Structure formats: C-alpha cells, structure tokens
Amino acid sequence: MSPGLGVEFRGVGLAYGDRRVLHDIDLTVAPGERVCLIGPNGAGKSSLLRCLVGTADGRQGAVLLDGVPLEESSRESLARRMAVVPGQVQLPFATRVEEVVGLGRLPHEHPLLGPRPVDRIAVLRAMERVGVAHLAGRDARELSLGERQLVVLAMAVAQGGGLLILDEPTVHLDLRHQVEVMSLLADLNARDGTTVLAVLHDLPLAMQSFPRLVLLDHGRIVADGPPRDVITPERVRDVYGVDARFVPGIG
Amino acid sequence: MSTGLAPEVGSELVTARLRLGRWEMLRRRPLWLLTGGLVLLLCSLVAGIVLGNVPVAPDQTLAILAHRLLGWSGPVTWTPAAETIVMELRLPRILTAMAVGTGLALAGAVLQGLLRNPLADPYVLGTASGAALGAAIALLVPIQVAVLGLGLLHILAFTGALLAVWLVYRLSGGASAGSLTSVLLTGYAVGSLLAAGIALAMYLSGANLRQIFFYLLGSFATASWQQLLVGLPLVAAGSVLILTRARSLNALLLGEETALHLGLDVRRERGILLTLASLVTAASVALAGLIGFVGLVVPHVVRIAVGPNARAVLPLAAVFGASFLVLADLVARIPGEVPVGIITAVVGAPFFLSLLRRFRSGYEL
Numbered sequence: 001m002s003p004g005l006g007v008e009f010r011g012v013g014l015a016y017g018d019r020r021v022l023h024d025i026d027l028t029v030a031p032g033e034r035v036c037l038i039g040p041n042g043a044g045k046s047s048l049l050r051c052l053v054g055t056a057d058g059r060q061g062a063v064l065l066d067g068v069p070l071e072e073s074s075r076e077s078l079a080r081r082m083a084v085v086p087g088q089v090q091l092p093f094a095t096r097v098e099e100v101v102g103l104g105r106l107p108h109e110h111p112l113l114g115p116r117p118v119d120r121i122a123v124l125r126a127m128e129r130v131g132v133a134h135l136a137g138r139d140a141r142e143l144s145l146g147e148r149q150l151v152v153l154a155m156a157v158a159q160g161g162g163l164l165i166l167d168e169p170t171v172h173l174d175l176r177h178q179v180e181v182m183s184l185l186a187d188l189n190a191r192d193g194t195t196v197l198a199v200l201h202d203l204p205l206a207m208q209s210f211p212r213l214v215l216l217d218h219g220r221i222v223a224d225g226p227p228r229d230v231i232t233p234e235r236v237r238d239v240y241g242v243d244a245r246f247v248p249g250i251g
Numbered sequence: 252m253s254t255g256l257a258p259e260v261g262s263e264l265v266t267a268r269l270r271l272g273r274w275e276m277l278r279r280r281p282l283w284l285l286t287g288g289l290v291l292l293l294c295s296l297v298a299g300i301v302l303g304n305v306p307v308a309p310d311q312t313l314a315i316l317a318h319r320l321l322g323w324s325g326p327v328t329w330t331p332a333a334e335t336i337v338m339e340l341r342l343p344r345i346l347t348a349m350a351v352g353t354g355l356a357l358a359g360a361v362l363q364g365l366l367r368n369p370l371a372d373p374y375v376l377g378t379a380s381g382a383a384l385g386a387a388i389a390l391l392v393p394i395q396v397a398v399l400g401l402g403l404l405h406i407l408a409f410t411g412a413l414l415a416v417w418l419v420y421r422l423s424g425g426a427s428a429g430s431l432t433s434v435l436l437t438g439y440a441v442g443s444l445l446a447a448g449i450a451l452a453m454y455l456s457g458a459n460l461r462q463i464f465f466y467l468l469g470s471f472a473t474a475s476w477q478q479l480l481v482g483l484p485l486v487a488a489g490s491v492l493i494l495t496r497a498r499s500l501n502a503l504l505l506g507e508e509t510a511l512h513l514g515l516d517v518r519r520e521r522g523i524l525l526t527l528a529s530l531v532t533a534a535s536v537a538l539a540g541l542i543g544f545v546g547l548v549v550p551h552v553v554r555i556a557v558g559p560n561a562r563a564v565l566p567l568a569a570v571f572g573a574s575f576l577v578l579a580d581l582v583a584r585i586p587g588e589v590p591v592g593i594i595t596a597v598v599g600a601p602f603f604l605s606l607l608r609r610f611r612s613g614y615e616l
Contacts, residue, residue: 053511053512054511055508055511074514074516075511075514075515075516076514076515077514078514079512079513079514080514083512084509084512086505086506086508086509086512089505089506089509090367090505090506091504091505091559092363092364092367092368092369092504093369093504093554093558093559094554094555094558094559095504095558095559096558099558099559099560100505103501103502103504103505103509103513104513106498106501106502106513106514106515107513107514109498111495111498112495114497114498114562152505159513
C-alpha cells in the first residue's frame with residue numbers, strides 16, 4: 001500500500017428522509033493514523049463511513065481526502081487511493097477466491113488489456129498477507145462467513161491505496177482470526193503507513209487494537225482520543241445504557 | 252497470516268513468482284478455448300454453406316464463392332440456380348445466424364452480469380414481447396412499406412423491442428441506484444402486458460396466424476442481403492462495444508456498491524450496458540425473430556469452462572453463440588424448414604442439463 005492519506009470531515013450532516021443521522025460532524029484523521037469509530041446501533045458510524053466512500057445521497061458539509069474534496073476526484077482515482085472492505089457480498093456465479101481478490105486490482109489495471117504481472121503479484125501477496133492463500137482455488141461461495149470476510153479483506157489489501165476503510169470487519173470471525181485481523185491492520189499501518197479507519201462493535205477489541213477511538217452517539221461525536229480516555233464507565237452507562245462493571249476489559 | 256506478520260519480502264516474492272506459473276496456465280485456457288471456438292465457427296460456416304436440402308457439390312460451392320467473392324475467373328461449371336442458392340440464400344443466411352448468435356449470447360452475458368441474475372436472458376427487459384407485438388402489427392396491417400429494402404415487419408419489430416426496453420427502464424426508475432430487482436420485475440410486468448397484445452393480434456390475424464407464429468419461434472428462412480446490410484453493422488458495432496466493457500462487468504460481480512468502491516461510475520455504466528444489450532437484442536430479433544435459449548445458455552456454459560471473468564466470458568460467448576446458431580440453423584433446414592428456436596431448445600436444453608449435473612458442486616442456479 002502507498003503512504004497514508006489524511007481524511008477530513010467538515011460540518012458533515014446526513015438525513016434519511018426526515019430522520020437526521022449525522023449532525024455537523026468535524027473529524028480529522030491524519031495520514032498514517034489508525035482510528036476506530038465506536039458507538040451504539042444507530043449512532044451514525046456506518047453513515048459517516050458512507051459519506052466518505054460516496055454511497056450517501058444528500059450529504060451536507062465537505063469531506064476531504066488528502067485536502068481535496070471528494071467531488072473533485074473521479075471514482076476511479078478515488079478507488080486507486082482508498083480501499084473499502086465491503087460488508088457481506090453475494091456472488092451470483094461460481095467464483096474462485098483468487099478471482100475475487102483479483103477484483104481489487106480493477107482500478108489499477110488497463111481498461112482494455114486487463115491485469116498485468118504486477119497486478120497478479122499484488123493479488124498473491126495480498127492473499128498471503130491476509131492468510132487466504134490456501135483458499136485461492138476454492139469457490140468463494142462455499143466458504144464460511146468468516147473465510148469470506150477474510151477474502152474481501154484480501155481484496156481491499158490487493159486494491160492498496162493509502163486509506164483502508166472497514167465496516168465491522170470481524171463480526172463473523174473467531175477469536176484467533178479477530179486478533180489476527182487486528183494485527184494485520186496494525187502491520188499495514190506501521191509498515192506501509194496506511195491510514196486505517198474502521199467501525200467496530202466489540203469495545204474490548206477496539207480498545208486493545210486502536211490507539212485512537214471516536215465515540216458517536218445520536219449522530220454526534222461524544223468523545224475522541226486514546227481508548228482509556230474515551231471509554232469510561234460513566235460514558236458507557238450514558239451512551240450504551242449498560243453498567244460497565246459487567247463489560248469485560250472496561251470496568 | 253503468520254507469513255504476513257513476520258514477512259520476509261524476498262521469500263514472499265519467490266512464492267509469488269512460483270504461483271504465477273499456475274496463474275498463467277489458468278489464463279491460457281480461455282485462449283485455447285477461443286482458438287477452438289474460432290475453428291468450430293469456421294467449420295460451421297463451411298458446413299452451413301456446403302450443406303442444404305438442394306444439393307450443390309462442395310467443389311462447385313467453393314468455386315462459386317471464389318468466383319463471386321474473390322474475383323476468381325475460372326471456367327463456370329455451375330448452373331445459375333446453384334449460384335443463386337449459394338450466394339442469395341445460404342451465404343446471407345449463415346451470416347445472419349452468426350450475427351444473431353453473437354448478439355444474443357453477448358446480450359445474455361451482459362444482462363446476467365448487470366442484473367446479477369443467472370436466469371436473465373436477452374429478452375428479460377421486454378425486448379421479446381415488444382418485438383413480437385411490432386411484428387404482429389406489421390403482419391396485420393395490409394400495406395407494404397419498404398425502407399432500405401427492409402419490410403415493415405423488421406422496422407416495427409426493431410422499434411417495438413427498443414420501445415419496450417425504454418418503457419421498462421423509465422417505469423422502473425432504472426436510472427437511480429439500487430433498483431435492479433425493480434427493473435427485472437417491471438420487465439416481467441411489461442412483457443406480460445405486451446404478450447396480451449400479441450395474443451389479441453394472433454386472435455385477429457386470421458390467415459396471417461402462421462406467419463406470426465413463425466416469427467415467435469424464430470427462423471433464418473427469410474434472411475437476405477438487404478436485411479443483413481442494415482442489421483449486421485448494428486449487431487457488430489454493439490458487440491464490439493460490449494467487448495470493451497469487460498472491466499465494468501467484472502466490477503459488478505460483487506454488486507453495485509462494491510463496483511462503486513472499485514472505481515466504477517455505476518449509473519453511467521449501467522446505462523451504457525443496458526443500451527448496448529438492448530440495441531444488439533433488438534437488431535437480432537428484427538433479423539430472425541425470437542430465438543430462445545442461446546442468450547441464456549451459452550454464457551453459462553462458457554462460465555462453467557472459464558469462470559466468471561468477463562474478459563474471457565464475453566469473447567468466448569460471442570464465438571460459441573455464433574457457432575451454435577449456425578449449426579442449429581443447419582439442423583433446422585436439413586429436414587425441410589423447422590423453426591430454429593425449436594432446434595436450439597431441443598439441442599441446448601439436454602446439453603445444458605448434463606453440464607449442470609456434472610458441475611453441480613461448483614455451479615448452482
């Protein structure tokens with residue numbers, strides 16, 4: 001992946017019909033940072049990501065990638081710089097894992113001539129890095145949900161770019177794979193300088209794996225900073241309505 | 252994953268290079284198939300022009316072709332009737348079958364990929380019913396119009412097909428994102444409505460019933476140079492443009508949202524792909540009526556062989572679709588004139604079923 005890209009949200013708001021899901025969000029993620037958005041269901045985490053990846057209609061405010069408003073770049077140039085790990089994907093046709101991972105190279109390959117050797121090497125390295133190389137020839141539709149999640153992560157790693165965006169990348173993973181994905185993100189961040197912006201529901205996992213957390217509630221940023229400052233028993237009680245003594249790793 | 256976390260970049264690259272060999276093998280398979288397909292197409296074309304229910308000796312056929320197409324000036328050893336059969340009947344006929352086979356197979360591959368539905372075929376957006384209604388109306392109207400050597404039937408069939416797609420697209424809000432299911436359902440609804448019109452036309456048609464029926468089953472019996480001269484450029488141009496959009500179809504494999512993340516301008520590409528597929532389908536049905544099965548089955552057979560990569564699927568579907576229809580038409584005219592749509596179904600369905608059975612583990616509809 002290429003050196004990290006910075007992201008800036010300036011006064012970003014979003015409404016679905018009459019329901020406002022984001023209010024005037026200001027958030028800056030510096031190049032090479034690793035940031036996790038947390039918050040209860042409906043807090044606006046995924047909506048905020050949607051404003052960044054371009055799937056939110058009617059967004060207010062500005063989103064800047066490396067200081068340039070998103071609207072000024074073509075979809076293709078955006079795709080070369082930021083990779084999005086999709087949530088659940090469905091395949092209509094039998095597709096081998098290496099073909100799925102290869103889709104990540106589409107923004108880089110020649111529109112008519114197709115992938116070059118450098119693209120294929122990127123695919124193989126991404127599969128090895130995420131640990132799905134042994135699945136390369138399998139039909140992606142026969143894999144378990146967790147394996148599929150790793151495959152689409154490998155696709156995003158193959159896509160490269162200075163910004164990696166993940167929405168709930170660990171929901172279907174067992175404990176070992178959760179930990180391994182988190183170390184992979186740390187490794188991409190440390191070794192390649194990739195900026196990582198993720199949404200996680202698992203508070204203990206987020207606290208252990210990210211140096212900076214951003215807590216959202218009702219479409220606003222409630223707290224922003226190192227895990228120990230953001231996650232306090234009082235905040236967990238206020239935002240999640242749960243007594244933090246019962247949440248392992250927090251109380 | 253442990254290799255990735257404690258990486259030795261050198262060894263990683265060595266493994267990558269070793270595995271590249273296997274990739275190359277997989278990549279070469281479509282090339283072999285394409286070569287085989289082109290040979291098959293050539294053989295079908297030769298068979299299609301040499302064989303028929305009026306026997307013309309193969310050497311005479313070749314001499315006629317050499318004489319007329321290459322300007323060869325040998326002695327004329329054939330009858331004028333033989334020359335007419337080869338030049339005015341068989342040659343336009345096999346070329347039409349080739350064009351229609353290419354067009355329908357490509358349109359099917361595009362619509363299956365775009366709508367992400369394995370059951371989609373070129374007619375799924377109402378093209379078939381639109382064309383059929385246009386043709387039925389043309390047969391009911393007692394006037395003869397001819398533009399550029401085309402009959403009213405071809406003009407109305409072509410227009411009807413495009414109008415039907417346009418209607419489906421507008422009614423389903425096809426221009427906005429995330430409405431592919433509604434495109435499919437609207438296509439089905441509009442198709443059913445138009446089918447009622449066709450039924451009415453058939454009921455009112457009296458003596459023309461057989462002609463409408465023949466159109467519904469598809470046939471190359473009326474192929475002529477005039478039709479081909481208008482139809483072929485349309486199908487050819489549409490097909491070439493479809494072949495250049497392989498990357499878009501690949502991006503759409505994981506759905507429109509992922510396609511967007513992979514850098515595709517989804518709305519624009521959807522419009523382009525729908526337009527191209529509809530244009531090619533409309534030209535095909537205007538040339539030959541409603542030939543079923545090619546557009547549904549050929550892309551699937553190709554995918555079973557080489558996987559879903561549109562870069563391989565599209566050219567292979569074009570070549571095998573063309574060969575399939577040229578051969579099916581040959582079978583259709585040997586015993587007299589059987590509508591070719593019957594042949595494509597009779598030959599294609601069992602073949603497809605046997606493939607599905609064999610590849611059940613890796614392929615499901």
